[in-house]
Amino acid sequence: MAVFYSGVALFLLLTLVAGLWRVLQGPTPADRMLAAQLFGTTAVACLLLLAQAFGRPHLRDVALVFALLAAVTAVAFVRRTWTVREEDDAAD
Amino acid sequence: MQLTDFLTLLLLLAGAGFFLAGTVGLLRFPDVYTRLHALTKADNVGLGLVVAGLVLQAESWAAMGKLLLIWLLVLLASASVAHLVARTALQKGIRPWKR
Numbered sequence: 361m362a363v364f365y366s367g368v369a370l371f372l373l374l375t376l377v378a379g380l381w382r383v384l385q386g387p388t389p390a391d392r393m394l395a396a397q398l399f400g401t402t403a404v405a406c407l408l409l410l411a412q413a414f415g416r417p418h419l420r421d422v423a424l425v426f427a428l429l430a431a432v433t434a435v436a437f438v439r440r441t442w443t444v445r446e447e448d449d450a451a452d
Numbered sequence: 453m454q455l456t457d458f459l460t461l462l463l464l465l466a467g468a469g470f471f472l473a474g475t476v477g478l479l480r481f482p483d484v485y486t487r488l489h490a491l492t493k494a495d496n497v498g499l500g501l502v503v504a505g506l507v508l509q510a511e512s513w514a515a516m517g518k519l520l521l522i523w524l525l526v527l528l529a530s531a532s533v534a535h536l537v538a539r540t541a542l543q544k545g546i547r548p549w550k551r
Binding site: 361364365368371372375376378379381382388390391393394395397398401402404405408409412417420421423424427428430431434435438439442443 | 457460461464465467468471472474475478479484487488491494495498499502503506509511515518519521522525526528529530532533536537540541546
């Protein structure tokens with residue numbers, strides 16, 4: 361089963377690499393942030409799979425921290441960076 | 453192969469499929485609202501299926517609880533982020549995509 365878990369984790373990493381195209385392409389900052397959000401979730405899934413594959417339970421704690429930080433970053437992005445007042449230079 | 457192993461296999465494959473669909477949607481969909489739709493599918497269902505597959509293999513109740521807690525956190529985060537991003541995009545005057 362360990363090989364299967366690692367294989368799925370590798371597949372998730374490959375989808376993550378494909379998602380990088382959206383970060384490069386934009387066009388709005390929100391699109392880049394959404395891609396980063398998807399990377400966060402994919403990383404959580406990867407860490408959980410690796411924790412199971414190699415029998416390292418503490419990787420689950422890393423995934424927990426990832427899940428917490430993903431929420432904080434996205435909310436900070438919407439409330440601080442991508443606000444309506446900066447519309448003139450950001451909305452395109 | 454035991455029944456739990458087989459179920460784990462199925463759930464993990466389905467979860468990976470949802471992650472693939474989410475990434476493809478993020479790459480192919482035309483505007484920020486439709487991409488939000490693709491993203492939340494991968495977040496909620498994809499990670500949900502992966503967690504469900506791993507819960508079957510968990511060695512203790514504490515590990516199971518931690519896995520479910522991670523999923524609930526991601527659910528909460530993606531739901532609130534989807535609302536915030538969509539509302540801000542509307543306020544900025546980004547029009548929803550029409551054919």
